Amino acid sequence: MAQSNFDRRRINGPDESYQPIFESDDELEPKWKPGNPRKGRGARDLRPIYLKAGFISQANGSAYIETEKTKIACAVYGPRQSKTTVYNEKGRLNVEVKFAPFSCTRRRVPIRDAEDRSVAVQIQQALVAAVRLELLPKSTIDIFLTIIENDGIEGCVAAGSVAASVALADAGIEMLGLVASCSAAIVGEEVWVDPTDEEGRIASGTLVLAGMPALGTITSVWQTGSMAPHDAVKCMEACQECCTDIHAVMAQVLLENAGKT
Amino acid sequence: MASQLISKSESAYIQASLQATPPLRADGRGLLDFRTVLLETGVAPLANGSARLNIGRMPHEGGGGTELLAATKLEVEDVDSGDGVDGGRVVCSVSCSPSAYPHLSPNTLEELQYDLTVILQQAIGHPSLHPQNLTIIPRKKSWLLNLDVIVLADAGNVVDALFMAARAALWDTKVPRTRAVQYRAPEQLQTTRDSAGAMDVDQREAIPAASGFDTREMVRAAADFELPDYWDEGEVLHGREKWPICITLNLLPPTHFLDATPAEEASVPLRMHLAFSFGDPNSPRLQSMRLSGPGELDLTQVKAHIADGERYARELFNALEAKVRDEDIRRNVKARDKFALR
Numbered sequence: 001m002a003q004s005n006f007d008r009r010r011i012n013g014p015d016e017s018y019q020p021i022f023e024s025d026d027e028l029e030p031k032w033k034p035g036n037p038r039k040g041r042g043a044r045d046l047r048p049i050y051l052k053a054g055f056i057s058q059a060n061g062s063a064y065i066e067t068e069k070t071k072i073a074c075a076v077y078g079p080r081q082s083k084t085t086v087y088n089e090k091g092r093l094n095v096e097v098k099f100a101p102f103s104c105t106r107r108r109v110p111i112r113d114a115e116d117r118s119v120a121v122q123i124q125q126a127l128v129a130a131v132r133l134e135l136l137p138k139s140t141i142d143i144f145l146t147i148i149e150n151d152g153i154e155g156c157v158a159a160g161s162v163a164a165s166v167a168l169a170d171a172g173i174e175m176l177g178l179v180a181s182c183s184a185a186i187v188g189e190e191v192w193v194d195p196t197d198e199e200g201r202i203a204s205g206t207l208v209l210a211g212m213p214a215l216g217t218i219t220s221v222w223q224t225g226s227m228a229p230h231d232a233v234k235c236m237e238a239c240q241e242c243c244t245d246i247h248a249v250m251a252q253v254l255l256e257n258a259g260k261t
Numbered sequence: 262m263a264s265q266l267i268s269k270s271e272s273a274y275i276q277a278s279l280q281a282t283p284p285l286r287a288d289g290r291g292l293l294d295f296r297t298v299l300l301e302t303g304v305a306p307l308a309n310g311s312a313r314l315n316i317g318r319m320p321h322e323g324g325g326g327t328e329l330l331a332a333t334k335l336e337v338e339d340v341d342s343g344d345g346v347d348g349g350r351v352v353c354s355v356s357c358s359p360s361a362y363p364h365l366s367p368n369t370l371e372e373l374q375y376d377l378t379v380i381l382q383q384a385i386g387h388p389s390l391h392p393q394n395l396t397i398i399p400r401k402k403s404w405l406l407n408l409d410v411i412v413l414a415d416a417g418n419v420v421d422a423l424f425m426a427a428r429a430a431l432w433d434t435k436v437p438r439t440r441a442v443q444y445r446a447p448e449q450l451q452t453t454r455d456s457a458g459a460m461d462v463d464q465r466e467a468i469p470a471a472s473g474f475d476t477r478e479m480v481r482a483a484a485d486f487e488l489p490d491y492w493d494e495g496e497v498l499h500g501r502e503k504w505p506i507c508i509t510l511n512l513l514p515p516t517h518f519l520d521a522t523p524a525e526e527a528s529v530p531l532r533m534h535l536a537f538s539f540g541d542p543n544s545p546r547l548q549s550m551r552l553s554g555p556g557e558l559d560l561t562q563v564k565a566h567i568a569d570g571e572r573y574a575r576e577l578f579n580a581l582e583a584k585v586r587d588e589d590i591r592r593n594v595k596a597r598d599k600f601a602l603r
Contacts, residue, residue, distance in 0.1 A: 114375050
């Protein structure tokens, strides 16, 4: 019996399993070569966003975001009393992210692991400057994100921040501004905005930027990979422009939702 | 990263002194001055490479400061049946000794470890820095480079120390030289059977067939490897000039400062970590950038910080380079000279 993956509470599959190899898989699409244009959209085009607020009636606020292959559901509970007895004069923002086991090509364990936490830390960094926590002493705001399908970590962080921001607004929590977030990648010499998982892998470096377009400020920057510093600046400028567009979508969704209730 | 508890008045006092003209810090340093950095390589004899780093040791009492121990260990991995990747892989892990953070609960300590591990892994494990000589047998066996860093004491500025110690340990790492090997049975096998049916061994030995241990043309069909020289430490990691250096700018608009002490970290929670790689001295590459802490910036400030960070990182890089080369000389050339003199 394999000690490492035995989970008592679930029906375990066989210890070793291999994917079947199909002959046609190899030559499906020609691989991208440097100099080729982006497949399917322009270099600065975002994927179309579907956003819906208020779809979980049990939560104080909720939002669902879908951009082609990234699907994230977010629920906000709060402000509610802090479980800890320590007095905190500013409210606490607690972000928990969970990747569904079927969200990635390799099955993820149902227990929280390190990658969940790194996405949660990024989303918290994006939101913490925007929420007016000084108005909520002794309280906690819990934000729970479930990633239903994952198309690249940068896409998840960006879409997750957008969904969490809409959910916070839907819950009626006071904020300085809506937080919009966008990712970009340097592929060859160009800046491609909103990369998918595949595009993120061929890129030499990726960057995720979150900010409040209404105030023109940046709350979180996360860059990985090898980039020249001026390329990083170009990515940030491209992201900021796209954040303004995303902000318009978010505002429209919230207005429609408010109009209905 | 885990800040100590600090009262509002102390925090306001520290902020006011940093923004005063001239800026004042508790130990009298300038805003851009680092504390003394002590580095020693080759501290863990069983590891393939190691380094011990201390920032801010007090000169007279001889204790204190942020202390880290980094060590690299190479393991063989199977590409087909194991977790191996063709070309090898690099895995970093940071563990925080509970003696460094006595006020944190075990859960918070684990979370701090995760956060530091992620910062290090995303910068160092990225494919753009991958060293070329981690393959043993292409598509069959490769090296797994484990970089483990232990935080023994935290007196501020742990992230910069992490990257410096990691860079020194990776610089010091030696990859053992391997040679591919395959046993091939002799082709001309003539056996005569005696009446009992057993094979006649002598016939086989008389044939001057090519030896099964001839390793000259083995590489393509190799199944296993050996170490040609057991006592040879090996060759250095390729691309070791590219390992990044991190600089943390603690941001207190309109100023910023480097190398914060724990009280300063608690009073100024907004900081920016920038990791630069100076593989090519004329065009540095940004390997990692991360804004952390509650606060907002605008784009012009971020651009200015990147430019400033590059300058500071270059100075830090030059100093660290000089030191690790010095350490190489001390351990190899000078040690041999001392031995030869006896």
